[in-house]
Amino acid sequence: MSPTQLIFDLDNTLYPPSRGVVARVDARIDRYLIERLGMAPETAGPLRARYRDAYGTTLNGLMRHHAVDPDDYLTAVHEIAVEELLTPDAVLGAMLAALPQPKAVFTNGSAEHAERVLSCLGVRAHFAHVFSLESVAYVPKPERVAFETVLARLGVDGPACVFVDDRPENLATARTLGMRAVLVGERALADGTPLDGAIASIHDLASLLARP
Ligand SMILES: [Mg+2]
Structure with missing residues (x-):
C-alpha cells in the first residue's frame, strides 16, 4: 500500500480494549x-x-x-481518569514518527477526550489533525457524510487514504469512498467485512503498509 494520508480511529484502535x-x-x-x-x-x-x-x-x-x-x-x-489507564506508548510513537505520510485522528468521541488520550499515549505531536464528534456536527461514523467532511477538511480523496479502525461498520463506509480499510484488534479475523488489511495491534501497521 502507498497511501498519501493515514486516518486513525482513536479508542480501541491506538490502544487495545484491555486498557479499559x-x-x-x-x-x-x-x-x-x-x-x-x-x-x-x-x-x-x-x-x-x-x-x-x-x-x-x-x-x-x-x-x-x-x-x-x-x-x-x-x-x-468522558469524565474518566484516562491517565490511570493509558501510559506513553514508545513503540507506537516510534512507528508513527517513521511513517512519512501525514496523519489524522477521526474519532466518535469528544475533542477533549481525544486530546487526553493522545497526550496520555505520548503521541499527540504525530497528528496534524484531530477530528472529533464536534468536527462532524455530531453525525458519527459510520455515516458517509462524516467521512466526506473529514476528507474535505484534509483536502484529499478517499483512494489516497488508509483508514484504520476497530469497528467493521466504519471500515465498510470508508471502503465505499475508496479508502483502503485496515481493521485492528481481536475482531480482525472474525468478521466477514471486506478489508484491505487486518492487524491484531496498531503496532503492526508499518509492516502492513510496507507490503507491496
Ligand atoms: Mg474505536
Whole structure:
C-alpha cells in the first residue's frame, strides 16, 4: 500500500480494549441514562448498545429520540481518569514518527477526550489533525457524510487514504469512498467485512503498509 494520508480511529484502535477506557466510558453512559434521563438500570446498558449499533454512537440515538444536548452528554460521559489507564506508548510513537505520510485522528468521541488520550499515549505531536464528534456536527461514523467532511477538511480523496479502525461498520463506509480499510484488534479475523488489511495491534501497521 502507498497511501498519501493515514486516518486513525482513536479508542480501541491506538490502544487495545484491555486498557479499559471504553468500558469506563460505557459505565458513564449508563449512569447518564439512569440519572439524567430516568431510565431503569436494567434498560440502560441494552439501550446504549442498541443505539450504538443502530446510529454509530449512543449519543446519535439520544439526540434523535430523547433531545439530549450533545455537549452536556459528551462532557459527562468522558469524565474518566484516562491517565490511570493509558501510559506513553514508545513503540507506537516510534512507528508513527517513521511513517512519512501525514496523519489524522477521526474519532466518535469528544475533542477533549481525544486530546487526553493522545497526550496520555505520548503521541499527540504525530497528528496534524484531530477530528472529533464536534468536527462532524455530531453525525458519527459510520455515516458517509462524516467521512466526506473529514476528507474535505484534509483536502484529499478517499483512494489516497488508509483508514484504520476497530469497528467493521466504519471500515465498510470508508471502503465505499475508496479508502483502503485496515481493521485492528481481536475482531480482525472474525468478521466477514471486506478489508484491505487486518492487524491484531496498531503496532503492526508499518509492516502492513510496507507490503507491496
Ligand atoms: Mg474505536
